[in-house]
Amino acid sequence: MATATFKIWRGDADGGELKEYTTELTEGMVVLDAVHQIQAEQAHDMAVRWNCKAGKCGSCSAEVNGQPKLMCMTRMGDLPTDRPITVEPLKAFPLMKDLVTDVSWNYEVKKRIRPFKPRRPDFEDGSWEMHQSDVDRVQEFRKCIECYLCQDVCHVLREHHMHDEFVGPRFFVHNAALEMHPLDTEDRREDLRTSQGIGLCNITKCCTKVCPEGITITDNAIIPLKERIVDQAYDPVRKLIQLVTGR
Amino acid sequence: MDFSRHEHDVLIIGSGGAGLRAAIEASAAGASVGLVCKSLLGKAHTVMAEGGMAAALANVDERDGWAVHFADTMRGGQYLNNWKMAEIHAKESPDRVRELEEWGAVFDRTKDGRILQRNFGGHAHPRLAHVGDRTGLEMIRTLQDHGVHQGFDDYQECTVTRLLKDGDRVVGAFGYDRESGQFRVFHAGAVILATGGLGRAFKITSNSWECTGDGHSLGYHAGAELIDMEFIQFHPTGMVWPPSVRGILVTEGVRGEGGALTNSEGRRFMYDDIPPLYTNQTADTPEEGWRYVVGDRDARRPAELLTRDHVARCILREVKEGRGSPHGGVFLDIAWIKDRIPNGAEHIKKKLPAMYHQFKALADIDITEEPMEVGPTTHYVMGGLRVDADTQMCTVAGLYAAGECAAGLHGANRLGGNSLSDLIVFGQRAGEHAASYADEHGRGTLEDSQIEAAHREAMAPLERQDQTDGAGPYGVQFELQDMMQEKVGIIREEGTLSEAVEEIAALARRADLIGVIGDRKFNPGWHTTLDLRHLLSNSEACARAALERKESRGAHSRIDFPDKDKEWGGFTVVLKRGSGGGMEVRRDPLPPVREDLQKIIEEQS
Ligand SMILES: Cc1cc2nc3c(=O)[nH]c(=O)nc-3n(C[C@H](O)[C@H](O)[C@H](O)COP(=O)(O)OP(=O)(O)OC[C@H]3O[C@@H](n4cnc5c(N)ncnc54)[C@H](O)[C@@H]3O)c2cc1C
Ligand code: SF4
Ligand code: SF4
Ligand code: FES
Numbered sequence: 001m002a003t004a005t006f007k008i009w010r011g012d013a014d015g016g017e018l019k020e021y022t023t024e025l026t027e028g029m030v031v032l033d034a035v036h037q038i039q040a041e042q043a044h045d046m047a048v049r050w051n052c053k054a055g056k057c058g059s060c061s062a063e064v065n066g067q068p069k070l071m072c073m074t075r076m077g078d079l080p081t082d083r084p085i086t087v088e089p090l091k092a093f094p095l096m097k098d099l100v101t102d103v104s105w106n107y108e109v110k111k112r113i114r115p116f117k118p119r120r121p122d123f124e125d126g127s128w129e130m131h132q133s134d135v136d137r138v139q140e141f142r143k144c145i146e147c148y149l150c151q152d153v154c155h156v157l158r159e160h161h162m163h164d165e166f167v168g169p170r171f172f173v174h175n176a177a178l179e180m181h182p183l184d185t186e187d188r189r190e191d192l193r194t195s196q197g198i199g200l201c202n203i204t205k206c207c208t209k210v211c212p213e214g215i216t217i218t219d220n221a222i223i224p225l226k227e228r229i230v231d232q233a234y235d236p237v238r239k240l241i242q243l244v245t246g247r
Numbered sequence: 248m249d250f251s252r253h254e255h256d257v258l259i260i261g262s263g264g265a266g267l268r269a270a271i272e273a274s275a276a277g278a279s280v281g282l283v284c285k286s287l288l289g290k291a292h293t294v295m296a297e298g299g300m301a302a303a304l305a306n307v308d309e310r311d312g313w314a315v316h317f318a319d320t321m322r323g324g325q326y327l328n329n330w331k332m333a334e335i336h337a338k339e340s341p342d343r344v345r346e347l348e349e350w351g352a353v354f355d356r357t358k359d360g361r362i363l364q365r366n367f368g369g370h371a372h373p374r375l376a377h378v379g380d381r382t383g384l385e386m387i388r389t390l391q392d393h394g395v396h397q398g399f400d401d402y403q404e405c406t407v408t409r410l411l412k413d414g415d416r417v418v419g420a421f422g423y424d425r426e427s428g429q430f431r432v433f434h435a436g437a438v439i440l441a442t443g444g445l446g447r448a449f450k451i452t453s454n455s456w457e458c459t460g461d462g463h464s465l466g467y468h469a470g471a472e473l474i475d476m477e478f479i480q481f482h483p484t485g486m487v488w489p490p491s492v493r494g495i496l497v498t499e500g501v502r503g504e505g506g507a508l509t510n511s512e513g514r515r516f517m518y519d520d521i522p523p524l525y526t527n528q529t530a531d532t533p534e535e536g537w538r539y540v541v542g543d544r545d546a547r548r549p550a551e552l553l554t555r556d557h558v559a560r561c562i563l564r565e566v567k568e569g570r571g572s573p574h575g576g577v578f579l580d581i582a583w584i585k586d587r588i589p590n591g592a593e594h595i596k597k598k599l600p601a602m603y604h605q606f607k608a609l610a611d612i613d614i615t616e617e618p619m620e621v622g623p624t625t626h627y628v629m630g631g632l633r634v635d636a637d638t639q640m641c642t643v644a645g646l647y648a649a650g651e652c653a654a655g656l657h658g659a660n661r662l663g664g665n666s667l668s669d670l671i672v673f674g675q676r677a678g679e680h681a682a683s684y685a686d687e688h689g690r691g692t693l694e695d696s697q698i699e700a701a702h703r704e705a706m707a708p709l710e711r712q713d714q715t716d717g718a719g720p721y722g723v724q725f726e727l728q729d730m731m732q733e734k735v736g737i738i739r740e741e742g743t744l745s746e747a748v749e750e751i752a753a754l755a756r757r758a759d760l761i762g763v764i765g766d767r768k769f770n771p772g773w774h775t776t777l778d779l780r781h782l783l784s785n786s787e788a789c790a791r792a793a794l795e796r797k798e799s800r801g802a803h804s805r806i807d808f809p810d811k812d813k814e815w816g817g818f819t820v821v822l823k824r825g826s827g828g829g830m831e832v833r834r835d836p837l838p839p840v841r842e843d844l845q846k847i848i849e850e851q852s
Pocket of ligand 4: 061
């Protein structure tokens with residue numbers, strides 16, 4: 001039977017270390033299976049989050065051989081097993097225990113973003129006319145499973161710890177989903193520019209590369225938002241139209 | 248005893264679709280609301296739902312309406328459903344779906360810009376509002392993002408282990424935080440259980456670790472009645488290969504889009520066995536079935552879209568008779584539609600993106616080129632807490648239930664898509680009525696003795712670290728899952744069901760002795776030990792109910808009683824905790840269907 005060796009980070013905020021475990025491999029296994037097997041056989045008290053085991057809930061985020069990944073979608077067959085596979089918690093958030101980090105900051109940030117505010121319904125039953133071509137773009141953003149892998153790789157959060165000034169790529173995606181929603185009437189541009197710090201993003205595209213949902217975070221969300229803000233700030237004609245129409 | 252104490256008018260346990268919808272409603276009614284969940288907010292099992300939510304919006308076929316939806320639900324449930332719930336559900340689901348749109352949900356659209364609806368098993372018309380194959384994500388995110396602005400308090404990664412009572416009334420709950428192991432005591436005027444399903448009682452399941460049926464068991468031990476526990480839905484199409492993904496769901500949406508089930512001989516075997524209740528509605532040939540898929544209104548539904556119980560049994564038959572696929576399933580082929588429509592591969596990826604991705608990533612299979620291998624997987628429990636149709640109150644005062652942990656709507660078999668709509672229809676009602684109950688009755692008294700008992704129970708496994716059962720919590724859990732799969736699975740009989748009841752009792756005795764190492768801080772061994780009590784209690788309920796029902800109906804199939812029995816069609820199996828602590832089984836006659844509704848059923852057959 002083939003085996004693989006893992007180095008899994010064990011410990012809490014007070015400190016810890018990478019611990020070595022060896023476990024058996026079966027066909028088609030993913031990293032999360034191996035971690036669970038180790039948990040059941042060798043380390044009953046190892047902390048790890050998961051729910052769906054199918055890449056749908058965004059709970060099992062970790063750094064596998066240094067790469068931000070969903071453990072449930074990372075196949076053992078795609079990793080070299082001639083040397084130990086490291087599994088570590090996300091680095092952009094405070095550590096709780098083992099592979100589990102405190103992601104509550106993300107929930108607080110989201111609460112600060114102005115919620116959806118639809119225009120009046122088009123029909124008497126309270127519904128609207130919206131065409132598929134109007135919603136394609138928003139649907140891409142709404143695929144987000146809130147795994148926070150993009151937050152983890154963004155240097156503004158990971159290295160510069162600017163959590164107070166910058167909301168991170170996940171929440172630019174969220175803003176984009178709201179701003180480009182055909183029914184929405186709210187304006188979030190000022191917030192984006194000031195309290196949410198979109199200007200701090202220097203378009204490295206690291207976030208896009210790790211998104212397991214394949215959302216083109218930078219090109220489709222961040223850059224268009226930046227453009228809207230520029231328009232808002234410098235476009236006198238737009239300003240005039242806004243004054244007249246109230247939008 | 249160290250714990251923090253929280254006061255609320257309404258305490259909601261569970262933040263899937265049902266719990267979130269209830270929280271929004273109770274908050275709107277002015278109640279102070281606490282929402283507790285085992286995982287992070289937005290990760291509940293609802294997030295995994297794929298195919299869609301059923302509501303007779305009639306956007307795609309104007310012949311649809313609440314009466315047709317009602318009749319479909321009753322037929323699917325083999326008429327054991329609580330007809331009043333089926334009526335409410337059919338009438339209110341369109342408004343609840345439109346409300347999601349008002350809160351920001353973005354469903355796929357029809358050509359004229361309305362909410363698009365898709366075909367699903369047992370539904371006469373295209374009825375499922377959806378977003379590709381990630382409808383559950385859309386629902387939960389919409390409710391979550393709207394909900395967090397409604398002012399309720401959430402307690403994430405907190406597990407409730409026991410309900411607290413004041414005499415005959417439920418007045419709170421006891422739980423622990425997963426991360427810190429800190430205990431919490433909730434004191435509330437009303438408690439809503441919205442804890443979802445119990446698929447984890449079985450080995451092969453589409454359900455996540457959370458689905459240990461905690462609400463079923465918490466309610467039962469607080470004195471509430473369970474009904475319909477013999478009806479476990481085995482979804483016909485779960486992944487079968489590779490082993491590590493066995494059980495993961497393949498959405499019925501694949502068949503809704505034209506997917507064909509074939510055996511090793513290449514035969515569309517579903518066309519060989521069409522049950523009498525459905526002959527009028529089912530296509531005679533794959534050709535007619537395909538015409539239905541592409542919108543020919545004179546064509547009838549493909550046989551692949553028969554109800555789940557039936558499709559699961561047909562697959563099992565093919566496998567048993569040696570016509571299965573290499574890894575013990577059958578083939579599900581969507582690639583064949585490329586011959587029928589232009590840009591077929593693109594169409595498949597657009598309509599079933601999550602399935603495309605899931606097979607590509609986990610099984611190295613490109614579903615636009617090759618067939619999938621599929622087999623039945625434990626998916627949904629029709630049984631649960633008995634509730635009042637209008638208010639969702641359980642048979643214990645102050646306790647409410649909504650969503651998968653409540654029973655009645657689905658009878659002997661749930662139609663796909665009827666769960667997501669169930670969550671929002673009855674979540675809304677539970678929220679409204681729990682808030683008014685709390686308003687009327689205040690919070691009741693919470694005695695220290697109740698808290699002490701709950702505390703003792705939760706601490707027990709940590710206090711017997713030295714007397715570990717050799718197998719530990721995981722070992723006992725795996726044994727239970729294997730046994731349930733084998734003896735209380737798709738096909739059942741008297742002898743093995745009786746054995747199951749005894750084996751569950753033996754496992755329960757062992758579970759009582761399990762000690763766990765480590766402390767309370769994020770200790771999965773401890774969590775598993777505590778959840779195991781719920782799994783065992785629910786497994787016993789399933790096995791006893793299955794033993795009691797001496798017929799085959801819907802999701803319940805007995806080899807020793809292979810046919811439907813007219814008399815049994817008039818009874819519900821009820822389980823209740825007896826005064827001596829044992830589980831009591833009883834049959835209750837079903838109330839006759841209201842006359843106007845009976846007429847609808849007859850007209851629609
Ligand atoms: C893969 C898959 C696909 C599906 N697709 C569809 C579909 O297309 N259409 C459809 O209608 N249905 C579908 N279903 C069924 C449907 O998704 C579920 O029935 C439904 O989501 C259950 O919702 P719920 O709100 O009742 O509970 P859940 O979403 O399961 O949420 C339960 C909540 O309770 C919490 N909880 C549980 N126990 C405790 C405790 N002890 N203490 C504190 N909190 C607790 C959990 O943390 C969670 O927050 C699907 C199911 C699966 C598995
Ligand atoms: S593109 Fe911007 S948001 Fe994305 S990782 Fe780079 S700096 Fe961060
Ligand atoms: S945008 Fe992508 S990477 Fe970021 S949280 Fe959402 S799914 Fe994860
Ligand atoms: S467990 Fe849900 S994404 Fe991995």
